[in-house]
Amino acid sequence: MSILIMQQPIFLFERKQENSIKEINTSKELDIIKRIKIVSISILYTLSLLLFGCSTEDKTNWTESPTFKYDQMTMYGTEGKFGIVKANGEKDEPEFPAKQGRLYDIYFLDSSKGVHENDGKKYKMTATHQNSTETVTLYEWDIWSNKSGAKFGFDKEGLWKINVTIDDKPITNFIIKAEELK
Known part of the structure; x- marks a missing residue:
């Protein structure tokens, strides 16, 4: 037990x-x-x-942005924000000829800002072709009285998305069509 x-x-x-x-x-x-x-x-x-x-x-709608009128000028860009007009070249040629540079007048159109509010700030325009992921700088310069100028060109024809910044802050973007001269 x-x-x-x-x-x-x-x-x-x-x-x-x-x-x-x-x-x-x-x-x-x-x-x-x-x-x-x-x-x-x-x-x-x-x-x-x-x-x-x-x-x-890229979720961009790759259709050419509409033009608009400002002071009897037909502009490319975004109405009420930014406009661009060709300043030289022939009247019967495309506004954005491919493989050739042109001079453009640049307008900053935001009416909520005073005429001199952007004075001394730097704007930058970059562009990306529809069939590319590479972004190229078109032009960079100072703004005075909400105006500036720019000389640039596109190396190939087709649709281009142009991005505009002021002091690295995005302002707008729009689509233009670069065409070969005939």
Whole structure:
């Protein structure tokens, strides 16, 4: 009988130890499961950002922007913000001849700003061709009395998106068509 008594406590001890081992294993398993969930969620979040949030696909509507009238001049740009008019060249040639430079008059048309509010600020015009991801700087200069000039050209025909900034702050963008001279 004494042997039986001795074995029973040992058995209980082993059983007790077994339960604590199971508890430890269960808590370790839960910790591993939590870590797997966190890693899985992180991976899904990163993938969704890459697929949807950081898309570099150009969403530009590649149609020529409409012209508008300002002081009896037909302008290219964005009415009420920015306008550009060819200052030299032949009347019967395209406004933006491809592979040739021209002189343009630049107008900053935001009526909410005073005539001299942009004085001394630097504007910059950049352009991207419809079939390219490369952006080229067309012109960069100072503004005086909401006017400036620019001399630039386009190296190939087709649609170009022109972006305009003042002191590196975006003002507007618009689409023009550069055409070969005939």
